Amino acid sequence: MADDIKFNKKKEKDFSEWFFELLKAADVIDQRYPTKGFIIHKEIAAIAEREMYKLFEKELDKTKHKMMRFPAVIPESVFAKEIEHIEGFTPEVFWIEKGGKDKLPEKIGLRPTSETAMYTMYSKWIRSYRDLPLKVYQEAQVWRYETKHTRPLLRDREFYWIEAHDVFATKKEAEEQVTEDMNTTKKVMYEKLGIPFLFFKRPEWDKFNGAEYTFGADVLMPNGLVIQQPSTHFLGQNFSKPYDIKFLDEDETEKYAWQTCYGPAISRILASVISIHGDDKGLIFPWEIAPYQIVIIPIYKKDSNQQTIKNYCKELQKKLSEKGIRTELDLSEKRPGAKYYYWELRGASIRIEVGAREIQNKELTIVRRDKGEKQTIKEEKLQEYLKQLPEKIIKNLKQKADEQFKNALHEASSLEELKKQLNKGGFVKINLCSRDADGEKCAEIIKSETDGGEVRGTLHNKKEKPTGKCIICGKKANAVVYVAKSY
Amino acid sequence: MADDIKFNKKKEKDFSEWFFELLKAADVIDQRYPTKGFIIHKEIAAIAEREMYKLFEKELDKTKHKMMRFPAVIPESVFAKEIEHIEGFTPEVFWIEKGGKDKLPEKIGLRPTSETAMYTMYSKWIRSYRDLPLKVYQEAQVWRYETKHTRPLLRDREFYWIEAHDVFATKKEAEEQVTEDMNTTKKVMYEKLGIPFLFFKRPEWDKFNGAEYTFGADVLMPNGLVIQQPSTHFLGQNFSKPYDIKFLDEDETEKYAWQTCYGPAISRILASVISIHGDDKGLIFPWEIAPYQIVIIPIYKKDSNQQTIKNYCKELQKKLSEKGIRTELDLSEKRPGAKYYYWELRGASIRIEVGAREIQNKELTIVRRDKGEKQTIKEEKLQEYLKQLPEKIIKNLKQKADEQFKNALHEASSLEELKKQLNKGGFVKINLCSRDADGEKCAEIIKSETDGGEVRGTLHNKKEKPTGKCIICGKKANAVVYVAKSY
Numbered sequence: 010m011a012d013d014i015k016f017n018k019k020k021e022k023d024f025s026e027w028f029f030e031l032l033k034a035a036d037v038i039d040q041r042y043p044t045k046g047f048i049i050h051k052e053i054a055a056i057a058e059r060e061m062y063k064l065f066e067k068e069l070d071k072t073k074h075k076m077m078r079f080p081a082v083i084p085e086s087v088f089a090k091e092i093e094h095i096e097g098f099t100p101e102v103f104w105i106e107k108g109g110k111d112k113l114p115e116k117i118g119l120r121p122t123s124e125t126a127m128y129t130m131y132s133k134w135i136r137s138y139r140d141l142p143l144k145v146y147q148e149a150q151v152w153r154y155e156t157k158h159t160r161p162l163l164r165d166r167e168f169y170w171i172e173a174h175d176v177f178a179t180k181k182e183a184e185e186q187v188t189e190d191m192n193t194t195k196k197v198m199y200e201k202l203g204i205p206f207l208f209f210k211r212p213e214w215d216k217f218n219g220a221e222y223t224f225g226a227d228v229l230m231p232n233g234l235v236i237q238q239p240s241t242h243f244l245g246q247n248f249s250k251p252y253d254i255k256f257l258d259e260d261e262t263e264k265y266a267w268q269t270c271y272g273p274a275i276s277r278i279l280a281s282v283i284s285i286h287g288d289d290k291g292l293i294f295p296w297e298i299a300p301y302q303i304v305i306i307p308i309y310k311k312d313s314n315q316q317t318i319k320n321y322c323k324e325l326q327k328k329l330s331e332k333g334i335r336t337e338l339d340l341s342e343k344r345p346g347a348k349y350y351y352w353e354l355r356g357a358s359i360r361i362e363v364g365a366r367e368i369q370n371k372e373l374t375i376v377r378r379d380k381g382e383k384q385t386i387k388e389e390k391l392q393e394y395l396k397q398l399p400e401k402i403i404k405n406l407k408q409k410a411d412e413q414f415k416n417a418l419h420e421a422s423s424l425e426e427l428k429k430q431l432n433k434g435g436f437v438k439i440n441l442c443s444r445d446a447d448g449e450k451c452a453e454i455i456k457s458e459t460d461g462g463e464v465r466g467t468l469h470n471k472k473e474k475p476t477g478k479c480i481i482c483g484k485k486a487n488a489v490v491y492v493a494k495s496y
Numbered sequence: 497m498a499d500d501i502k503f504n505k506k507k508e509k510d511f512s513e514w515f516f517e518l519l520k521a522a523d524v525i526d527q528r529y530p531t532k533g534f535i536i537h538k539e540i541a542a543i544a545e546r547e548m549y550k551l552f553e554k555e556l557d558k559t560k561h562k563m564m565r566f567p568a569v570i571p572e573s574v575f576a577k578e579i580e581h582i583e584g585f586t587p588e589v590f591w592i593e594k595g596g597k598d599k600l601p602e603k604i605g606l607r608p609t610s611e612t613a614m615y616t617m618y619s620k621w622i623r624s625y626r627d628l629p630l631k632v633y634q635e636a637q638v639w640r641y642e643t644k645h646t647r648p649l650l651r652d653r654e655f656y657w658i659e660a661h662d663v664f665a666t667k668k669e670a671e672e673q674v675t676e677d678m679n680t681t682k683k684v685m686y687e688k689l690g691i692p693f694l695f696f697k698r699p700e701w702d703k704f705n706g707a708e709y710t711f712g713a714d715v716l717m718p719n720g721l722v723i724q725q726p727s728t729h730f731l732g733q734n735f736s737k738p739y740d741i742k743f744l745d746e747d748e749t750e751k752y753a754w755q756t757c758y759g760p761a762i763s764r765i766l767a768s769v770i771s772i773h774g775d776d777k778g779l780i781f782p783w784e785i786a787p788y789q790i791v792i793i794p795i796y797k798k799d800s801n802q803q804t805i806k807n808y809c810k811e812l813q814k815k816l817s818e819k820g821i822r823t824e825l826d827l828s829e830k831r832p833g834a835k836y837y838y839w840e841l842r843g844a845s846i847r848i849e850v851g852a853r854e855i856q857n858k859e860l861t862i863v864r865r866d867k868g869e870k871q872t873i874k875e876e877k878l879q880e881y882l883k884q885l886p887e888k889i890i891k892n893l894k895q896k897a898d899e900q901f902k903n904a905l906h907e908a909s910s911l912e913e914l915k916k917q918l919n920k921g922g923f924v925k926i927n928l929c930s931r932d933a934d935g936e937k938c939a940e941i942i943k944s945e946t947d948g949g950e951v952r953g954t955l956h957n958k959k960e961k962p963t964g965k966c967i968i969c970g971k972k973a974n975a976v977v978y979v980a981k982s983y
Contacts, residue, residue, distance in 0.1 A: 026607055041620060042613075043574055044604055046568035049617055055563045055634075080534035080654055081568075082590075087530055097638060100596040102571075104604070108641030109587040117531055119606075120594070126529075133528060150568060150637075154595030167567055206581075285709045 016354055020290055024041050024232035028284055035292050035354045038161050038282070046159040046166030050276075053355060054162070055293070056300035056335070057282070058169055058275045064147050064201050064297065065171050065273060065428040068193045072142040074173055078232030079126045081150070086127045088494060090251040098122065101153040119152040122242075122481035124219065127174050128447060133268060134311015137242025137257045144186075146173035146271075146453065162280035163236070163496055173271040176254060183243060183267035186247050189222060190241035190271040191469065194226050197273070202295055203406035204228055204281050205414040206238060207436065211489060212444040212452065217270075221245040227465055228281045229417050229492065235465065235493040239273035261480070285413075286379075292356030293379050295406060301357040303329055303336040306348050308364035320446035322363050334395070353378060358402060371398060379405050424458060424482055427492060431462050436493045440486035442479035448488065451481035462492045503841055506776055511719035515771055522779050522841045524770070525648050533646040533653030537763070538692070540779070540842060541649075543787035543822070545656055545762045549635050551784065552658050552689050552760060555680045561631040561660055564611045568637070569604040570743060575612045576742065578736040584705025585609065586610070588813050594801060607638040607854075611706065611731075611757060615618040615739035622753060624744045625665050633660035649767035650723070650983055660758040663741060670730060670754035674711060677728035678757040678956065684760070685725060689782050690893035691715055692766050692901040696953030696978060699931040699939065704757075708732040714952055714980065715768045716904050720921015722952065722980040725768065726760040736814065754878075773866075773893050776966050779843030780866050783886035788844040789824040790816055793835050795851035821882070840865060841932060845889060866892050910967055914979060918949050923980045927973035929966035934949050940969035944981060949979045 016034035018027040039049040046136035052057065066076070082105065089095050100120040123257050127145065135143060152167050152210060159165055171471025173190070177183040191208050198204045206226040216223040227235040249265040250252070258264050286293040296302060305326055307318045322338050329336040337357065339348045345362070352360060362374040371388045379402050386394055421427035430437040441448050444467055452464040467473070467488055475486035503521035505514040526536040530547050555565070569592065576582050587654070589605040607613060614632065630782035639654050641862050646652055664670040667906045678695050685691045693713040697842035707729035714722040735741070736752040765777060773780040783789060791937065792813055809825050816823040824844065826835045832849070839847060849861040858875045866889050873881055904922025917924040929935050931954055939951040954960070954975055962973035 032940045039620075040615060041617070042598070044567060044568055044571050044602075047569060049567070050565035052562040052564055055565050058565075059563070075539040076543050076546070077539055077547075078537035078656070080529055080531060080536070081639070082531055082534060082654075084531050102596060104594040105590045106593050106594075107591045109589060109643075111641070115531075130526060130528070130531065133526075153689065154570070166567075169565070201839055361859070 016291060020231060020287065024230070025440050026283070027287075027289075030279075031283065031287060031291060032161055035356070037292070040161045044166075046155055048161050048165055048167075050169075054276075054279060057279055057294065057298045058296035060365075061197070061202070061275050061278060062171065064197045065193070065275075066148075069146050069171070070194050072144070072189055072193065073142075074146045074175075076147065077145050078147050078149070079120075079123055079130070081120055083120050083123075083126045085118065085130050086173045087117055090125065091219050092251075094124060094219035094248075096270060101155065103152050103154055107119075112473055120149070121149065121151055122272070123149065123151075123172055124174065124248060125252070128254060131174075131176055131266075132253045132255075135176060135254055135256050135276045138259050141176060141178045141256060142490070144173065144175040144183060144184075146171055148275075162276050162283075165276065168274055168276040170274040170276070172270055175269045175271075176249075177267045177269075178256060178264070179260060180267050183245075183269050185239050186269040187243050188257050190239070190269070191224060191226075193271075194273065196230075197415075198226065198278065199407070199413045201297060201403070201411050202278065202282055203403050204238070204278070204285055205407075205410050207465075207491070210444070210468035210469060211240075211416075211466040212448060212464050212490070213446045213454065214449040215243045215466070217249050218441075219244060221247065223397055224469055225441045225466070227436075227495075228285075229414055229435055230281070230284050230496070231413070233494070234496055235280065235416065235436070236277065236496045238278060240272065240307070241271040242269060244268040244378065285410050290350075291354035293406070293443075294356045294358065296358050296402050299356060299358045300335065301337050301355060302334050302350065303359055303361060304348075304352040304357040305336065305338045305361045305363060306352075307340065308345055308362050310365060310366075311327060313365045318363060318365060318368065321368050325361070325363065349376075359398070377402070421480065421492075422477070424455070427455070427462065427480065428459050431459050431492065431494060434494075436465070436491045437462075438473075438489060438491055439480050440475045441488045441490045442482050442484045442486060444488040444490060448479075448490075451479055454481050459492070459494075461494050461496055465491045465493050465495075467491075497911055500551055501675050503778060507718060507774065510772070511717070514774075514776075515767075515858060516772065517777060518774060519648055524779070524817050531653075533642060535648050535654075537656075540787045541614070541763075541766060544766055544781065544785045547785035548684075548689070548762050548765060549658065550689060551684045552680070552762075553635075555683050556633050556658070559676055559680065560629075561633045561662075563634065563818050564632050565634050566607075566610055566617070566636070568607055568611075570613045572603045572605065574616050575605055576736055577612065578706050579738075581611060581706035581735075588642065590639050590641055598622065604811070607636070608638055608640045609661055609759070610634065610636065610638075611661065611735060613738070615735050615741060615755075618661075618753075619661060619740045619742075620803060622741055622743050623846060625746050625887070626745060627667045628635050628663060628671060628675075628753065629658065631662040633658055637851050642697050647983075649763050649765075649770075650765065655761055655763040657759055657761040657763070660905055662756045662758075663736075664754045664756075665743065665745060665751070667732070670732075670756050673756040674728050674730050676711075677726070677756070678711060680758075681726045681728075681760065685713065685715075685765065686894070688784060689765065690897050691725070691765070692894075693771055694952075694978070695956035696951045697931070697956060698727075699977070700933045701939065702951070702953070703934045704729045706734050707757075708734065711956055712953070714804045714923075714978075714982075715772075716901055716922055717768070717771050718900070718983070720981070721983055722903065722923070723768065723983045724776060726758065728758040729756060731755040731757060772897050774843075778841035779894070781845065783889050784846050786843060786845045787822065788824050788839065788842060789821050790846055791835075791839040791844040792823065792847060792848045793827045793839075794827065795832055795854075797852060800852045804848060805852065805855065806956060808855050812848070812850065836863075841909070847974045848886070853921075864889070870916050908967065908979075909964070911942070914942070914949065914967065915946050918946050918979065918981060921981075923978045925960075925976060925978055926967050927962045927964050928977045929969050929971045929973055931975040931977060934968075935977075938966055941968050946979070946981075948981045950982055952980050953980045954978075954983075 020027040181425040209222040225240040226238040326338040473489035508512040547852040698710040712727040713725040906917040907925045960976035
């Protein structure tokens with residue numbers, strides 16, 4: 010098993026190698042499953058994901074979303090109603106045509122996303138303005154037949170996400186929902202998980218299939234590439250018309266509803282957490298999602314009474330577990346050093362060392378994973394220590410992540426400069442003729458000339474007025490956009 | 497929407513009608529999804545299921561299980577290694593042959609259960625006795641192409657369950673695991689959810705495909721039919737051999753591992769909770785899984801200051817929600833009576849009525865859903881009241897359920913008597929020649945002669961010695977078994 014794996018990759022030197030080797034060495038996932046693009050989420054991934062789900066649940070509940078579960082399969086006829094949507098997703102659908110030996114009456118697809126499954130039902134549920142707003146989310150696996158190279162947690166053919174699908178009587182409310190979704194993202198991704206990001210309004214040519222506009226949160230990975238994290242889409246009436254989601258308004262007329270959807274991909278957020286916070290010793294997690302929050306390690310000296318120490322450790326584990334803290338006790342026969350190594354690799358938030366001296370002095374020796382800082386505290390102070398710890402850890406992680414993020418914002422006023430800046434990694438601000446369809450040609454030139462630089466869009470929370478010309482075509486610039494290379 | 501649905505079915509009169517109409521009226525599920533056998537788990541189902549998952553997680557974590565997530569698909573070649581298993585499950589598998597327009601290199605099936613997916617990986621993970629025991633569970637959807645009539649929550653083509661798959665170095669440990677699984681079942685199903693059941697060792701002809709033996713928990717539904725709830729299986733080495741799960745033992749020899757598996761079907765447990773605890777007013781839940789634990793209803797009189805009452809209610813909801821209590825506030829324009837009706841139907845555990853008088857006297861009027869009991873308490877006593885409430889509710893629910901269960905245990909010493917007793921519903925104890933393969937013929941006679949009476953097995957926790965003859969063939973009875981009609 011993974012116990013004996015040594016991890017000696019350097020994040021600074023080769024991020025990709027560090028990341029994929031860490032996933033293996035720390036036993037986060039196993040990608041040796043015999044179906045390509047499908048991986049096992051081992052304990053670390055499964056628990057961190059479960060806890061991330063809870064963080065989102067909390068925010069979605071607060072903003073009056075209802076949790077439901079929709080089927081994993083979608084009949085072809087239901088899927089086929091919104092034309093842009095089906096054109097975008099059909100190539101990625103896994104199709105089921107048989108149950109046992111029977112041919113099914115209709116081909117069904119594994120959901121790549123659930124607009125069509127959910128909106129089919131919404132049209133039955135919504136009758137009057139009194140039924141609105143309807144705000145629903147589900148925690149779901151989705152499946153996409155990726156033809157690109159798959160990479161564990163970043164691009165699998167099966168992944169875990171949340172999708173929220175909201176319906177409103179007015180355009181205004183729907184547009185406000187998009188802002189609320191961005192706030193939810195900030196509350197979880199940044200405040201709880203310490204992942205900085207920028208929200209961009211995507212250019213016309215890069216919006217969600219079927220949306221009127223899309224905001225995507227771009228997270229910066231340590232290798233300077235960006236990755237899209239939660240995105241939120243204003244669907245307008247693009248789905249309510251084909252899916253017949255109508256309501257009788259207060260004024261007694263029938264109207265089509267306004268819709269939004271929002272989709273944080275939990276597995277991919279986990280990839281960001283690991284990438285951004287981890288170090289050369291292994292995983293580092295924010296306390297709330299740490300699969301192992303505390304590990305207790307008994308320290309025996311020659312003259313120690315091992316049984317006394319063991320009993321003390323067991324008692325301590327019991328007490329902490331009862332408080333709902335995920336606490337491990339390592340009673341294996343390894344040396345303490347090997348145990349430290351093992352649990353640092355797996356990102357246990359703190360290690361408590363207990364030896365005869367500690368028991369005698371009613372003290373605990375605590376080592377924090379995120380800072381490496383060692384501290385001895387009185388046993389009676391443990392509760393207070395643990396109360397303050399989550400905030401201290403996330404503050405430290407945020408600070409480091411913010412520092413890196415800040416250094417990855419550049420500007421360029423010519424294609425040559427853009428190339429140079431892009432090589433540093435991160436975002437490069439430029440003037441572009443347009444973020445509407447008109448600008449697509451220039452964006453394509455950027456992409457081919459810079460070896461993959463993509464126009465990510467205009468900043469969400471900051472009006473930036475272009476003053477000069479498009480750095481590609483030289484026409485009057487109508488948009489200040491950010492370019493980055495992405496996963 | 498469902499707001500206006502009136503529910504007037506009688507549980508005593510026609511249980512099935514009561515159950516299926518209640519699922520609709522209380523908005524538990526929606527079965528109008530366009531793929532047969534696939535339903536929407538609406539808010540009530542989704543939250544109750546989520547909370548049931550947490551109850552099982554707690555017990556499985558305590559018994560040192562690790563949570564993981566395995567792929568939803570299984571390649572045909574992996575599925576095909578254990579012959580009894582594949583023969584049992586293949587007719588129920590949904591097969592995927594295409595991704596987009598591409599034919600996949602190998603047919604993959606949607607998991608109907610995950611032995612084969614998991615054991616394929618176990619063979620890679622287990623090397624030495626130090627890697628054992630390995631105890632893993634996942635919370636998963638499974639899919640089965642049911643050809644029988646589907647019924648929401650009871651028999652769907654997609655359902656939610658937990659499956660725990662454990663591996664041991666010795667037979668003894670594996671057999672002890674089966675007992676531990678039964679204890680877990682008791683802790684959750686009976687102690688937390690108030691569902692009485694009997695654990696039967698299934699007869700040879702009714703065990704899990706691939707198991708050496710199976711224990712199944714039989715729950716009694718109000719119509720006298722039984723339904724199998726969590727079952728636990730001793731697999732022996734039936735899977736470790738074809739899946740090559742070997743380990744190097746302390747004695748330096750290589751051995752095949754011993755295995756068990758355990759599978760509580762969450763959706764079906766929900767069906768039992770609803771059936772057993774519900775009444776003619778609607779749903780009743782144990783506090784811990786109640787989707788709506790508290791509903792606050794403002795009561796306005798002619799001279800009330802509505803805004804004061806509303807503000808008070810909002811403040812109260814905020815306070816309770818912050819404590820993690822699922823609290824609704826009904827500010828709709830309906831009359832109080834209509835609100836009571838609505839929330840009783842949906843099983844809100846308590847209703848707090850707040851009017852001017854209550855605010856003035858610093859009192860709260862509380863009505864318990866499970867007892868219908870109305871009580872006025874001082875506001876400052878609310879916390880204490882809520883602390884005691886979960887225990888009081890479950891005690892009451894258990895008491896009622898136990899009473900019904902007790903009345904459903906019968907005996908018979910002839911086929912005629914068996915027929916008569918079976919008509920009363922519940923379990924009938926009889927003498928049978930054998931619970932091994934030899935007895936199957938007599939069991940078949942029972943089934944056809946009694947219009948579906950099934951031999952459920954021998955009691956788990958009680959050695960019952962047969963004294964007479966098999967009530968069918970008249971040979972010496974070797975087993976005391978229980979017969980019941982089932983879903």
